[in-house]
Amino acid sequence: MATDRITFAPLTEADLPLLHDWLGREHVSRWWGPQRSLEEVVRDYHPAQRCFGGPMFFFIRLDEEPLGFIQRYAPIEHHHEGWWLEIDDSGVRGVDVFLARESHLDHGLGSAAVTAFVDWLFEDPLVSEVIADPAPDNLRAIHCFRNAGFIARQVVKTPDGPALLMRYRRP
Numbered sequence: 001m002a003t004d005r006i007t008f009a010p011l012t013e014a015d016l017p018l019l020h021d022w023l024g025r026e027h028v029s030r031w032w033g034p035q036r037s038l039e040e041v042v043r044d045y046h047p048a049q050r051c052f053g054g055p056m057f058f059f060i061r062l063d064e065e066p067l068g069f070i071q072r073y074a075p076i077e078h079h080h081e082g083w084w085l086e087i088d089d090s091g092v093r094g095v096d097v098f099l100a101r102e103s104h105l106d107h108g109l110g111s112a113a114v115t116a117f118v119d120w121l122f123e124d125p126l127v128s129e130v131i132a133d134p135a136p137d138n139l140r141a142i143h144c145f146r147n148a149g150f151i152a153r154q155v156v157k158t159p160d161g162p163a164l165l166m167r168y169r170r171p
């Protein structure tokens, strides 16, 4: 899977109804939590939420077609919500991802999208490391992040339950 076919478009308000539809799909909600109302999706994913002043949420596109969703965050901006308290380096970014269509799973697309996204994150010289925190039993996601270069570290507690902290230090 050539990563140059993949691009990232910052989420706009107009994208929120489609994102709501995607989040309600069984293969996504299984790992992203129960179905949210459209109002909750607007609250939780509004593009006004930023990551160090830049966009936080992106649609993944494959040859211009919407493929899925990916978000970046800075752990230190979320300590007040109880997340990633063990990480206090402002250069760390985190990534969460899903593909919109179940039929797309297991074709290498997630690994390619995460690889391309991490490459883009490292273009910022201030980014020292990228983390991911899949559920310890989400083996597909764990393999996907491993394919993209992440190394599994330890199981940590998050407000959503246990997660496997995976780290990718700047090459």
Ligand SMILES: CC(C)(COP(=O)(O)OP(=O)(O)OC[C@H]1O[C@@H](n2cnc3c(N)ncnc32)[C@H](O)[C@@H]1OP(=O)(O)O)[C@@H](O)C(=O)NCCC(=O)NCCS
Residues within 6 Å of the ligand: 027, 028, 031, 096, 097, 098, 099, 100, 104, 105, 106, 107, 108, 109, 110, 111, 112, 133, 134, 135, 138, 139, 140, 141, 143, 144, 147
């Ligand atoms: C996680 C996700 C983005 C990965 O994308 P993907 O395109 O399906 O993943 P890839 O095909 O690139 O890689 C999946 C890997 O997991 C492996 N895998 C799949 N199911 C597995 C299982 N039950 N046990 C072990 N490995 C498994 C695949 O064989 C593949 O590994 P390989 O390339 O070494 O053969 C996608 O599956 C998804 O959207 N899942 C639902 C939402 C989700 O879980 N998001 C992650 C939250 S952190």
